[in-house]
Amino acid sequence: MSSDQPSNLDDLVARLAEGDRAAFTAVFHQLWTPVVKLCNGMLRNEADAADAAQQAMQKVLERASDYDPKRPALPWALAIAAWECRTILRKRSRRREVSDELVPEAPTDDQTTEMEQRLLLQSAFSAMGELSESDRETLIATFLDQAGDVGGATLRKRRERAVKRLRDAFRRLYAVG
């Protein structure tokens, strides 16, 4: 993917949200490959991944009118796709659809968890980008267990506020959670 592609995609999705149908084909083709790759990676089953990718693309395009042009389009679309894949994984484990022959191909619990964690981390970094410098510093200090120049109740309050803003940014960006 070229470096200018995401901003081009943001622009195209914003145009589609406004009702510019000329952007539809370009949006579809630019999103299809990353969505299929993500679904393949999470589901490790081509048929399920193809279904999930179609369902995810349907959700993305149906929600195109809700797209906020100030946010990057690719993480927004991938978060919807990941949600769709997680739903399929949950359904699959609930119904025990996986037959014995497919067991070797299916991802182990560890692989699925790793993939989900990687995706969550990526999404969390995008959400962190929405926060102020001081909120980011507080969260990083908390993560690294460094108290910095403040402590006690002040630090606790600061952490609470930063976590709340991070949660709000996450909701705003991905419309989930």
Added chain:
Amino acid sequence: MPSDNLSLIERRLRRKYEWARARRAFWGFTPVLLIVAAAAALAKRPGSTLTFGALMFALGVAALWYGRDVRKAVLPGVALGLIPLVLALCANHMHHVCMGDACMSVCLPACAAGGLVAGIGMAIVGQRHRQAVGYWLAASAITLLTGAMGCSCVGYAGVVGLAAGFGIGLLPALARKLLR
């Protein structure tokens, strides 16, 4: 994935996209039905009020579904159309005014005055935001249909009065736009 399959998926998703926009437009515009119901309850001729109301609703949904400049015309169109509508509904309850031997319904002048104010308002809003032709056409049609719900009180003469007033109010802005 073969390109035939991909284009099939694209076509299917395009239909889903259009349906989602249409659903959103329909449900987003349903509050306007309260105005139509109130106007029909207060009007002398609920049949024509409902007809104009249904046309206005259909046009509003279509404009919201289509999007772009036309979508932006819906809110100002309805808001400005409320001016002649409210004036005409008030005039409905005043029956007529007599000067000497001659009596006349106040509905017609109320519609013309309401149309004039709506036309001037439309000119101000349209000029300020430098809107395209689609915007002007959609906003004017929605304003006229909203106003016509009340202006059918004296038959189609009221609607003609509304349209004339609206046209006069809009004329200076249109002339300026054409002369540029």
